[in-house]
Amino acid sequence: MSKVKLPYLLLLPGFLFLFTFFILPIANLAQTSTQTPIADGDTGQYEQTLRFSNYLDAFTENQEQFARSFVFALCATVLALAISYPLAYAIAFKAGKLKNFLLVLVVAPFFVSFLLRTVAWKQILGEEGFIVPSLRTFGIISESTTLTSTSFAVIMGMTYNFLPFMTLPLYASLERIDPRTMEASGDLYANGITTFRKVTLPLSMPGVVAGTLLTFIPAAGDYVNAAILGSPNTRMIGNVIESRYFKIVDYPTAAALSFTLMVAILILVTLYIRKAGTEELV
Amino acid sequence: MSAHVKQKDASIPTIPIKARLSRWFGRNLIRIYAVFGFTYLFIPVAYTFAFSFNDSGKSNLVWKGFTFDNWKNPCGAPEVCTALGNSIKIGLLATIFSTILGTMIAFAIGRYAFKGRSSSNLLIFLPMATPEIVLGASLLSLFLVFQINPGFWPTVIAHVMFCISFVVVTVKARIASLDPRLEQAAMDLYANELETFRKVTLPLVAPGIAGAALLAFSLSFDDFIITNFNSGTLKTFPEFVYTSAARGIPAQANVIGSAMFFLALIIVIAGQFVGKRVKVAK
Numbered sequence: 001m002s003k004v005k006l007p008y009l010l011l012l013p014g015f016l017f018l019f020t021f022f023i024l025p026i027a028n029l030a031q032t033s034t035q036t037p038i039a040d041g042d043t044g045q046y047e048q049t050l051r052f053s054n055y056l057d058a059f060t061e062n063q064e065q066f067a068r069s070f071v072f073a074l075c076a077t078v079l080a081l082a083i084s085y086p087l088a089y090a091i092a093f094k095a096g097k098l099k100n101f102l103l104v105l106v107v108a109p110f111f112v113s114f115l116l117r118t119v120a121w122k123q124i125l126g127e128e129g130f131i132v133p134s135l136r137t138f139g140i141i142s143e144s145t146t147l148t149s150t151s152f153a154v155i156m157g158m159t160y161n162f163l164p165f166m167t168l169p170l171y172a173s174l175e176r177i178d179p180r181t182m183e184a185s186g187d188l189y190a191n192g193i194t195t196f197r198k199v200t201l202p203l204s205m206p207g208v209v210a211g212t213l214l215t216f217i218p219a220a221g222d223y224v225n226a227a228i229l230g231s232p233n234t235r236m237i238g239n240v241i242e243s244r245y246f247k248i249v250d251y252p253t254a255a256a257l258s259f260t261l262m263v264a265i266l267i268l269v270t271l272y273i274r275k276a277g278t279e280e281l282v
Numbered sequence: 283m284s285a286h287v288k289q290k291d292a293s294i295p296t297i298p299i300k301a302r303l304s305r306w307f308g309r310n311l312i313r314i315y316a317v318f319g320f321t322y323l324f325i326p327v328a329y330t331f332a333f334s335f336n337d338s339g340k341s342n343l344v345w346k347g348f349t350f351d352n353w354k355n356p357c358g359a360p361e362v363c364t365a366l367g368n369s370i371k372i373g374l375l376a377t378i379f380s381t382i383l384g385t386m387i388a389f390a391i392g393r394y395a396f397k398g399r400s401s402s403n404l405l406i407f408l409p410m411a412t413p414e415i416v417l418g419a420s421l422l423s424l425f426l427v428f429q430i431n432p433g434f435w436p437t438v439i440a441h442v443m444f445c446i447s448f449v450v451v452t453v454k455a456r457i458a459s460l461d462p463r464l465e466q467a468a469m470d471l472y473a474n475e476l477e478t479f480r481k482v483t484l485p486l487v488a489p490g491i492a493g494a495a496l497l498a499f500s501l502s503f504d505d506f507i508i509t510n511f512n513s514g515t516l517k518t519f520p521e522f523v524y525t526s527a528a529r530g531i532p533a534q535a536n537v538i539g540s541a542m543f544f545l546a547l548i549i550v551i552a553g554q555f556v557g558k559r560v561k562v563a564k
Binding site (some may be wrong): 004006014017021022025029086110112115119120121124163214218220222223224255258259262266 | 417
């Protein structure tokens, strides 16, 4: 076996697999997206007519859900960053011997099934949970206000469910920072805030970029949180794609929506990585 | 002289209070914040655990009394254990295949410089940057084109597909952190390439592979979106929770969720303990 061929041989089985079950399906998805129903065919039967206006129809019909998906995903990402950064910072620099234990604690909740946790939130935030009655007692929310079936609940659920994807990369990049760089900044008369702004934050940027991407991408395509914690008024693009597939059997529209979502995310990700200037991800 | 000292003494209480206050904030604000963060993380876990002891009958929505019955009879509710069994089988198969394929790719990319290396990295990154709903929907369309009915094996294939990238990234990170001098030393001691790989490289990379396998299993076990598209009538544990969410989930599901939580906690802590002992032994 020659040395030049070895890496290709190692790649071959895995890439063959990814080609068949990732590239080919995406190509097929693109192909489905321009089909139209067969005249007098059964439901679910389509033929290729290269109807590109499927995209325009699908987009104009679901603009609202598209916009909501990106706004919700953005809110969840910002909230997750706000919660995770101090948490990751505390674990990396303030935890001492408890470091590894706390890191396990961050991941541990995620071994309770994703669905169970989301349903648990629904019940905690629901009428019989302990939060709504106590907020009412203190007069923070009115008698008629509910927490479930709101945008708040959906965003909160997404923030919660994707939190480790934010915390772990942040921790990884914070942990790599040499504490002496911060001491040096202090020795040069920078106060805590300046040290953070000029030393710690820039050094942790790869973690911020990785974490925000790993949160934003699944959040934008998610439909589970919206289905369990939301209402028909908080439907996201994921919910539309899911119902187009399973309830309406409208494969071309579902494919056009999926493809649009994927391309939109890829464009956003590329712009973001360029702007944030990190190549560590790829 | 003494007056000077006195003046300095008098000024001590004013400046240090401010300094002490800011230092206190610097030191403790983040700890207080971390406590809140962990509380947020553990609310739904505590809820799920508490309600696994609920004497609930069929719908586990309201607290009705304490009982051990659900823990004594975790398969008491219909379908729970069938769904759990499906998830475990799919998880194990997906873990085995994705770990093998992903580790091979990781070695190729992490160890060799070859033409097409950066596009290989891109191919690994793409499935992670694609929303789950697009992966699930596109794979389903492909299966439908080839008239393969969704079910057990299509689900396994789907899981292997999305786990591979995570395995590659994890193992690659471990390979990158290896000290190349260890392998050079083995070669200097007349080990041939295969022996060096078997006796030096592989044992050093093994913890990374184990971590990747654990990650793959938990990703597969917890997946809902991709599974929902490709499982057909087969029900995994997350699908079981989703479909029974409307009527109320049986307490047995909480038992299984809680048991998984403690099991994972034990495995991770034991893993760290073993890791420490290996380090000490060296």
